[in-house]
Amino acid sequence: MARTQGITIKDVARRAGVSITAVSHALNGKGTLSAATREHIREVADEMGYAADALARGMRSSTMGAVGLVLRSLDALGDYKPEGVDVFEKFVGAAASQALARGLSLMLVPDLTRAPVPPLTFSMDGYIITNPHRDDPVVALLDKRGIPYVTYGRAPGRPDFPYWASEDDAASARLVLDHLAARGARSIALVRGTDANAWNDEHEEAYAAWCAARNMPARLYELAERAGVGGGVDLARRITADGLPDAVFCLTGRHAAGVQEGLIAQGIAVPDQVMVVAGSDSEHSRGARPTISALELDPVGSSGALLDILQALIAGTEPAAPRITQAHLRERESTRRRPG
Amino acid sequence: MARTQGITIKDVARRAGVSITAVSHALNGKGTLSAATREHIREVADEMGYAADALARGMRSSTMGAVGLVLRSLDALGDYKPEGVDVFEKFVGAAASQALARGLSLMLVPDLTRAPVPPLTFSMDGYIITNPHRDDPVVALLDKRGIPYVTYGRAPGRPDFPYWASEDDAASARLVLDHLAARGARSIALVRGTDANAWNDEHEEAYAAWCAARNMPARLYELAERAGVGGGVDLARRITADGLPDAVFCLTGRHAAGVQEGLIAQGIAVPDQVMVVAGSDSEHSRGARPTISALELDPVGSSGALLDILQALIAGTEPAAPRITQAHLRERESTRRRPG
DNA sequence: CTGAAAGCGCTAACAT
DNA sequence: ATGTTAGCGCTTTCAG
Numbered sequence A, B: 001m002a003r004t005q006g007i008t009i010k011d012v013a014r015r016a017g018v019s020i021t022a023v024s025h026a027l028n029g030k031g032t033l034s035a036a037t038r039e040h041i042r043e044v045a046d047e048m049g050y051a052a053d054a055l056a057r058g059m060r061s062s063t064m065g066a067v068g069l070v071l072r073s074l075d076a077l078g079d080y081k082p083e084g085v086d087v088f089e090k091f092v093g094a095a096a097s098q099a100l101a102r103g104l105s106l107m108l109v110p111d112l113t114r115a116p117v118p119p120l121t122f123s124m125d126g127y128i129i130t131n132p133h134r135d136d137p138v139v140a141l142l143d144k145r146g147i148p149y150v151t152y153g154r155a156p157g158r159p160d161f162p163y164w165a166s167e168d169d170a171a172s173a174r175l176v177l178d179h180l181a182a183r184g185a186r187s188i189a190l191v192r193g194t195d196a197n198a199w200n201d202e203h204e205e206a207y208a209a210w211c212a213a214r215n216m217p218a219r220l221y222e223l224a225e226r227a228g229v230g231g232g233v234d235l236a237r238r239i240t241a242d243g244l245p246d247a248v249f250c251l252t253g254r255h256a257a258g259v260q261e262g263l264i265a266q267g268i269a270v271p272d273q274v275m276v277v278a279g280s281d282s283e284h285s286r287g288a289r290p291t292i293s294a295l296e297l298d299p300v301g302s303s304g305a306l307l308d309i310l311q312a313l314i315a316g317t318e319p320a321a322p323r324i325t326q327a328h329l330r331e332r333e334s335t336r337r338r339p340g
Numbered sequence C: 001c002t003g004a005a006a007g008c009g010c011t012a013a014c015a016t
Numbered sequence D: 001a002t003g004t005t006a007g008c009g010c011t012t013t014c015a016g
Helices: A009-016 A020-028 A035-048 A054-059 A072-077 A086-101 A119-123 A137-145 A169-182 A198-213 A225-241 A253-265 A283-287 A299-315 B009-016 B020-028 B035-048 B054-059 B072-077 B087-101 B119-123 B137-145 B169-182 B198-213 B225-241 B253-265 B283-287 B299-315
Strands: A066-071 A105-108 A126-130 A149-152 A164-167 A188-192 A219-222 A247-250 A275-278 A293-296 A323-325 A328-330 B066-071 B105-108 B126-130 B149-152 B164-167 B188-192 B219-222 B247-250 B275-278 B293-296 B323-325 B328-330
Touching (some): A054 B054, A054 B119, A066 A086, A119 B054, A119 B105, A149 A299, A164 A169, A169 A198, A169 A247, A169 A328, A219 A225, A247 A253, A253 A275, A299 A323, B009 B035, B126 B137, B149 B299, B169 B328, B188 B198, B188 B253, B253 B275, B253 B283, B283 B293, B299 B323
Parallel strands (some): A066 A126, A188 A219, A188 A247, A275 A293, B066 B105, B149 B164, B247 B275
């Protein structure tokens, strides 16, 4: 196909007894038509079930009504079906429904920089890029082509780029740290990923600041995202070797699950001896025993905000950006101690 | 945007010193050009980084290099982010990567029948529809527009429609039932959903046949997909009231988790008194305690097969269809009894 | 206020 | 073997 079957603007024009220009203007609210003809044309078009062909419309440098979605973090993982990594799948679902609510289609484009690029790639009205990396080639490509884009999480190394939305990572980090401190934690370790994205960087920064303000030594560990649960299990050994902290804050759910598993395997009680928190909720945090407290992100709010910004960008108006959403801490067994 | 920035066929033609037709033909392997010019044109085009504009190409009734994906089951649930329903999200991920591997983009189109329809909707080369219902309006719409489509799971009530792929539901059902029988189950209840799709229907049919062949009474329960875990918990009461079976086979993971929870709440031991199996693996089956044995579908294999069929359909060649994939039973604690 | 006409970039008849 | 040309359906000047 790729072609609309039926009714064209010509058909409507003929039936309404006007020119195709009139139809185009009436339906797009342009030009100078009398209210009467405008109304008449609209009625005829409705009656005929006319819908402008997106391709032809796009040809005339208008818009496609479609935006692309690039899941950078999954590109980095090199796997579009990592077990239990549901943050991105949730985001896809949320973005799709938010896009529909705005009359936009959502096109999944796994990796723009790997050839061959799918044909429609550069015809999209704009792009959402999740968790761009430092010096992200996808970002560079879109910049070069002049295609508008927004990022989920700010683009690292580009402090002036305002078109992003995200949960407030610094606030999220403090939320977790305060929660742990309220439950008696005096020494908290942070386990971040190795991807150079804002998610990792901002949490680390907030953690360092929080520790400094309390004169608490920072204990920072890095663990590759793709190391998964197994990497967490191994890391637990290193953590205990460095001296048992009161709590471990892992930015990913699978690392948290692994670290907890590793701790328990060493006979350490969670939450009694060590508390564990995950920075992003996932099946791993929910399914672990004890269940792991975790930050719940706001994919619906974030993707909605991103689409708002992107639509403004496409329309050429100045968007309110960046937009910040809030994560919530879902308390579970791994931090179930009496506060105070 | 919606418009490619730079290089058009014209530019290539001028630079190569030929007509635009020559370029078009050279690049599409059509017409009658000398091997020399063909080669020359290709080189020039490559050098200039030319890529045909998908829109303009689409206009000439060619193809878009993009297929749509409609997730019917989620439409029915009325919610694109149901907790723990990851079958479809996994399918989306698998389909996206399979599409990319074939040079196709994948467009998510939540519901074709609800207005307003996103503009690009009818410009797609074809569609994948997951789990179509009986008399599905989306199917009817695509038929009417003459847009090719394939279905994940056969279209109920349309036995002659061959363009589908799916795990072998009947085989899956027998796999589960044999597994349970091998562990001593003499009375097995089936809990199916209420959606009129092949998934539910075929499992039920295979179940009935299996029971009949063994002279075992069939105990069939229906539970709405959207009733979720809570519905399963409630159903457990009805099941026990009808007399405790040796095993319960729930087609969805959330129903299985609910039923198991309900049984345990009544003091019934799983798997010792009753075994529980889920027909589709999900977070609920993995996260429950005891963990629930479940069928693992093959989203990569299925979506790959669907795209093969769809591509053939689009190209106008006769595809090998339908294509059957196999589900595997993932044994977990809920059926951990000694076989025999 | 309204409409004729020129393209957008491409493909495919139809010349040459 | 190569080029000319007519559109695909739409938007948008620019004349009436």
